[in-house]
Amino acid sequence: MAVHRARRWSLGGLALLLATGAAGGVLFTATGPAANRAHAASAVQTWSDEFDGAAGSAPDSAKWTLETGGSGNGNHELQYYTKSADNVALDGDGHLVITARKNGDSGLQCWNGTCQYTSARLNTARTFTQAYGRFEARIKVPRGQGVWPAFWMLGDDLGSAGWPNSGEIDVMENIGKEPGTVHGTIHGPGYSGAGGIGAAYTLPNGKAFADDFHVFAVDWSPTAITWSVDGQTYETRKPSDVNGNKWVYDHPFFVILNLAVGGDWPGGPDSGTSLPQSMTVDYVRVTAADTGKPAAGTGAVKGVGGMCVDVAGASGADGTPIQLHNCNGADAQKWTVGADGTVRALGKCLDVRAASTENGAPVQLYGCNGTKAQAWNLTSAGDLTNTGSGKCLDAKDNSSADGTRLQIWTCAGTANQKWTLG
CATH class of the missing domain: 2.80.10.50 (Trefoil (Acidic Fibroblast Growth Factor, subunit A))
Structure with missing residues (x-):
């Protein structure tokens, strides 16, 4: 896979998670065997967002927390994450739209000075975590050099264990200079950042992911994580793949959606990059296998x-x-x-x-x-x-x-x- 850094937790997000953990008892957690397609009939949905709502409305605060800030997130990213409807809102047609724009507010400060871009990042750390199951989203990614959309997860013990010991599962990452390719990666102790373990999936016939919606998923069990695009499996990782390091995918994780601009891996936008660009999410769904009680x-x-x-x-x-x-x-x-x-x-x-x-x-x-x-x-x-x-x-x-x-x-x-x- 391409050498890249992990999409680390921002300082503001870490403070939020620590506060959440201190509250105790607020995270809904479901555990059980993976709900893969071979056993779909025995799977039950544990969480979802179909993004139904009025155009211009914010994502459901009972499900998502919006992060803010321009720290660069450990990757020298160039955007400032906001809560503005200009950057994150429902479109009224059952989609969440995250939009990256050029910044016109001189008061927004990033790690490298006045922020050049704004965008959005949201997570379920306060409202939903789960160990094992199927995590999937139907997404249409943006296009252009320097854009970096992602659907990913972090361990719920981030506040105590720290990154990368808490673990990271990147379900889908795309960088604009690779319009037909997405990456699936795990990051943990001894295999993080540029040493993350993963693989890439490329669409056939020179197609670009920005041209249409695609379903990105992982099926996660105690013994393996399997990645797929539109139902086509392209990667499986097991404890034996982490080269003797600790397999840290044995506890609940939370979900993150974001659209970054620039950074060490994608590089910055260039003269050919047209902004604004949007990441459009049709749904996010999580299932877990039924382990006993009949669902019908x-x-x-x-x-x-x-x-x-x-x-x-x-x-x-x-x-x-x-x-x-x-x-x-x-x-x-x-x-x-x-x-x-x-x-x-x-x-x-x-x-x-x-x-x-x-x-x-x-x-x-x-x-x-x-x-x-x-x-x-x-x-x-x-x-x-x-x-x-x-x-x-x-x-x-x-x-x-x-x-x-x-x-x-x-x-x-x-x-x-x-x-x-x-």
Whole structure:
């Protein structure tokens, strides 16, 4: 692979992570075997962002933290990362757009003086980490000398272990001077920076990655990490590949998306580079293999206090609230968790009212319509996650009382968010 430095954590980001770690108990963590394509039927989605929202709106703060600063990130990068909608926003068509621009603000200072460019970088360190599984994103990269888009991960012990001991998995990196090539790399103790271990994938027939969307993924298990582009595997790394050094891919990692400008590896923009340039992300999805609890079936769904998920008043009307109730075997408590992602009772679907993604949004019974508000995953950890919002079915106010209404809330692993089927 090309010799390049790792995309290191900025000082501001490190401070954030240290503060997050000190808070304790705020990161949702799922572990289990890799969810590779050969076992896709047994995989369950644990986290996603489909980037649905109004044009110009910020990415969901319940999922992402926006970093700021112009430290160069250990690579002599030339951009200042901002929270501005000019650099990071939803486009209204289901995409996240990260845009690198020439900087016109003389007040933005970078490691080398007044910043020449602005861009954006966002991470899930405060909201989601996971060990093992499939991490994938559908991305259209920018083009031009000096641009450096990436989809990657860092270990959640970064604040205590430091880089590279915490580990780094680069799912996809592209540099503008190689329009048809992406790189997948691991960095750890004894194999970091220019010594990172990885490989490259090149599109056939001289095609450029900037011409269309492509799916970039890793399938990660305790014994291997495998990279693919559009379903084509091009690299696998195992503990035996790190030349006797420590294999540090045995704990949760968090996700990062960013678009850098310049740096030691890509070099700076030149006269042929046209700015602004954008990295467009269609989705990010994470799955983990189900290790025990079936993800599909029919029966009572039981939660905190052994109470059952119940359709209030046994009514089949659209908009009927969903609640906890003493288990009684009635049809209003017989749910079918389907392989299609729906959860059904009385011939209708479990639905997030108004397709909301906000904490506290109530769930209801509603005619099945195939929307993301009715897409759910029951994980082996007992979380019933709404994939449209990335949030968990939750008993309001941590209550197990008869009649407690159900809602969605950020997944926290608490008892009022744990459910069993059958």
